[in-house]
Amino acid sequence: MKTxxxxxxxxxxxxxxxxxxxxxxxxxxxxxxxxxxSADHTVNRLSLSDFMNTNTFKSVEKAIIKPKGDQxxxxxxxxxxxxxxxxxxxxxxxxxxxDGETSYTTPVKKTNEEDSDxxxxxxxxxxxxGVTNFLIKYSKTNDQIIIQPIINSDxxxxxxxxxxxxxxxxxxxxxxxxxxxxxxxxxxxxxxAQFPGTASYSNSGNVTVxxxxxxxxxxxxxxxGGTGGYDSGQNNGYSNGGSxxxxxxxxxxxxxxxxxxxxxxxxxxxxxxxxxxxxxEHQEAVEIGLDDFLFSQFINTLPQEQLDFLNxxxxxxxxxxxxxxxxxxxxxxxxxxxxxxxxxxxxYADNFTSDxxxxxxxxxxxxxxxxxxxxxxxxxxxxxxxxSLIPDLGSMTIGEVDDLYEEVYRTDRxxxxxxxxxxxxxxxxxxxxxxxEYALFQxxxxxxxxxxxxxxxxxLLRGARLTKLLQKVARMGVQGEQIHVRIITTSSPVTRAxxxxxxxxxxxxxxxxxxxxGTIVANMGNGNYITFRxxxxxxxxxxxxxxxxxxxxxxxxxxxFQAP
Amino acid sequence: xxxxxxxxxxxxxxxxxxxxEYLYDYIYLLEYKDEDANNWKSRLxxxxxxxxxxxxxIIYIYSWCDxxxxxxxxxxxxxxxxxxxxxxxxxxxxxxxxxxxFGTQNWYIExxxxxxxxxxxxxxxxxxxxIGNLEKWIEENRPEK
Numbered sequence: 001m002k003t004x005x006x007x008x009x010x011x012x013x014x015x016x017x018x019x020x021x022x023x024x025x026x027x028x029x030x031x032x033x034x035x036x037x038s039a040d041h042t043v044n045r046l047s048l049s050d051f052m053n054t055n056t057f058k059s060v061e062k063a064i065i066k067p068k069g070d071q072x073x074x075x076x077x078x079x080x081x082x083x084x085x086x087x088x089x090x091x092x093x094x095x096x097x098x099d100g101e102t103s104y105t106t107p108v109k110k111t112n113e114e115d116s117d118x119x120x121x122x123x124x125x126x127x128x129x130g131v132t133n134f135l136i137k138y139s140k141t142n143d144q145i146i147i148q149p150i151i152n153s154d155x156x157x158x159x160x161x162x163x164x165x166x167x168x169x170x171x172x173x174x175x176x177x178x179x180x181x182x183x184x185x186x187x188x189x190x191x192x193a194q195f196p197g198t199a200s201y202s203n204s205g206n207v208t209v210x211x212x213x214x215x216x217x218x219x220x221x222x223x224x225g226g227t228g229g230y231d232s233g234q235n236n237g238y239s240n241g242g243s244x245x246x247x248x249x250x251x252x253x254x255x256x257x258x259x260x261x262x263x264x265x266x267x268x269x270x271x272x273x274x275x276x277x278x279x280x281e282h283q284e285a286v287e288i289g290l291d292d293f294l295f296s297q298f299i300n301t302l303p304q305e306q307l308d309f310l311n312x313x314x315x316x317x318x319x320x321x322x323x324x325x326x327x328x329x330x331x332x333x334x335x336x337x338x339x340x341x342x343x344x345x346x347x348y349a350d351n352f353t354s355d356x357x358x359x360x361x362x363x364x365x366x367x368x369x370x371x372x373x374x375x376x377x378x379x380x381x382x383x384x385x386x387x388s389l390i391p392d393l394g395s396m397t398i399g400e401v402d403d404l405y406e407e408v409y410r411t412d413r414x415x416x417x418x419x420x421x422x423x424x425x426x427x428x429x430x431x432x433x434x435x436x437e438y439a440l441f442q443x444x445x446x447x448x449x450x451x452x453x454x455x456x457x458x459x460l461l462r463g464a465r466l467t468k469l470l471q472k473v474a475r476m477g478v479q480g481e482q483i484h485v486r487i488i489t490t491s492s493p494v495t496r497a498x499x500x501x502x503x504x505x506x507x508x509x510x511x512x513x514x515x516x517x518g519t520i521v522a523n524m525g526n527g528n529y530i531t532f533r534x535x536x537x538x539x540x541x542x543x544x545x546x547x548x549x550x551x552x553x554x555x556x557x558x559x560x561f562q563a564p
Numbered sequence: 565x566x567x568x569x570x571x572x573x574x575x576x577x578x579x580x581x582x583x584x585e586y587l588y589d590y591i592y593l594l595e596y597k598d599e600d601a602n603n604w605k606s607r608l609x610x611x612x613x614x615x616x617x618x619x620x621x622i623i624y625i626y627s628w629c630d631x632x633x634x635x636x637x638x639x640x641x642x643x644x645x646x647x648x649x650x651x652x653x654x655x656x657x658x659x660x661x662x663x664x665x666f667g668t669q670n671w672y673i674e675x676x677x678x679x680x681x682x683x684x685x686x687x688x689x690x691x692x693x694x695i696g697n698l699e700k701w702i703e704e705n706r707p708e709k
Contacts, residue, residue: 478684479684479686480583480683480684481580481581481582481583481683481684481685481686481687482577482580482583482686482687483686485583487683487684515629515630515661515662516629516630516662517627517629517630517661517665519661521658521661527657529657529658531658531661533661535627535665536585537582537585537626537627537665537666537667537668538582538583538585538667538668538683539582547657547658554592554597555589555592555593556588556657
């Protein structure tokens with residue numbers, strides 16, 4: 001808990017150092033010199049030479065910058081190398097003032113870098129705590145912003161260093177970005193993004209504010225209103241929330257330099273714009289970043305195989321679920337063991353492959369044992385059911401066994417996810433229904449018979465489970481000519497229908513002998529009946545009627561089976 | 565009188581092809597219950613509807629279930645009378661499986677199939693979209709003999 005508070009404190013302090021806020025909405029992108037935008041927040045311009053004469057610049061000039069004419073020279077690691085040498089590209093500097101804190105920003109470029117995919121800004125911020133310097137690196141496609149603090153790492157020589165190797169245990173910034181694809185989110189933790197969509201969890205690297213096209217592009221540089229994303233047009237794309245107490249984003253300014261001569265102001269490129277969303281995300285990140293940080297600390301203790309599993313895009317839901325679980329329930333041995341156990345089973349299952357039924361039996365047993373560990377009777381019923389099929393695996397094909405295995409693995413994952421998010425309402429019927437559907441629609445007849453025959457009696461006792469099972473069965477297939485008719489198209493329809501009938505009526509009060517037409521009626525008690533018949537005036541080879549007035553109303557459901 | 569009522573609303577499903585096979589289908593579609601087997605007025609309506617459907621040549625007797633009866637020379641009235649005999653008082657589900665089984669006439673199925681009807685087409689929607697006045701359509705399309 002103390003660690004948590006300490007980390008929170010560090011994160012908030014860092015944010016305070018970095019973020020400069022504004023109280024009210026600021027002006028559109030192009031403003032005249034010395035224009036006050038609001039009483040509390042001013043955005044001005046000054047010439048480069050005036051900037052270099054400011055106390056802010058002078059106070060840190062020796063510490064971080066070795067000017068050579070108009071060039072800024074950041075040298076890395078005291079080696080005298082010039083790989084991080086930058087130069088000014090504009091004669092103007094944008095200054096922003098709020099509550100005694102002044103920021104200056106101006107475009108720079110890497111001296112030896114041609115045709116870069118990135119633009120750079122130097123950002124200097126002066127507050128009562130001194131001057132802090134950053135290099136803002138942003139991709140020209142606006143899908144990534146990297147904030148690199150510039151620190152003086154060599155106190156003896158005063159040689160400035162762009163801190164490309166930040167210790168992430170200190171710079172624990174992170175953000176979560178919604179992905180446009182399918183409601184996923186991506187975490188950007190401290191570290192350098194390898195490529196969009198895959199977060200990096202290295203212990204060092206740049207602070208990547210965000211990536212993943214197009215999540216970050218949410219402002220309108222033209223100032224005509226938001227063009228999409230998060231920032232609506234109501235703030236002219238330059239939402240500004242001061243200290244963010246009103247929830248609006250605090251902008252970071254990126255200044256693109258002098259405006260070229262332009263006859264039509266509306267068509268002129270922006271001279272500066274506010275990367276509002278970046279800060280908004282960043283601001284939020286401080287709230288949730290701790291979870292990300294703690295989670296990254298936790299998963300770094302896991303074996304590489306499990307780490308790889310969690311970093312796999314396909315397992316993103318599991319990752320998020322586990323993170324939320326630990327966040328809500330706490331990072332302690334019990335909860336971490338819950339995650340570790342699940343991961344052990346999942347990574348094993350994920351990598352499992354065999355052409356031997358016995359291996360599958362062991363793998364399935366491992367999954368069912370994991371399910372039973374939750375101590376929920378419904379899971380146990382399902383697990384027992386699956387285990388009852390194990391003796392039959394030898395008579396199944398490898399393909400069939402693999403299908404069954406995949407089904408059980410999928411179920412175990414789902415159950416675990418539900419437990420992780422605190423949903424304990426799983427009932428055995430929900431788990432068994434996919435197996436029934438598989439038996440009716442996909443499995444070979446032989447396997448279908450086994451799957452249906454062995455559905456455990458507790459599921460078929462008259463009551464809630466059976467009711468739910470019947471409701472599910474009554475929705476299988478497609479609707480027929482009337483709403484009470486369902487049509488199931490499958491191979492060997494008579495056999496499958498017969499076995500389904502036998503399964504559903506396992507706990508019947510009585511089953512009458514077939515009548516003259518071969519129709520079999522099972523009395524399910526309380527005026528309910530299930531009927532199986534092959535006689536039909538409508539050419540369906542098999543029909544099951546579910547007559548449960550309390551569930552379906554007076555008209556019995558008719559499940560008609562036909563061959564493809 | 566009957567035709568005016570049953571061509572409207574949910575009772576249009578009485579005319580759904582390949583759909584209503586047992587007596588209970590008609591009883592429940594007309595919103596009667598098992599107990600109406602003991603109510604002569606209810607029985608009269610149900611049997612009248614069946615008579616009407618037989619007369620329109622929409623349905624026929626597919627089977628007498630537990631009896632092997634020959635309907636070849638039976639008039640519609642005699643068929644209705646036979647149903648009335650087999651539909652005993654106090655009949656409840658699942659006794660219906662032993663009374664009578666109905667089938668849909670081929671001409672009806674064929675004409676509807678030509679219009680696009682399948683066994684997964686919603687009948688009510690189909691009538692609305694493809695036929696309109698079903699009573700008139702039946703009159704125009706049903707075989708004369």
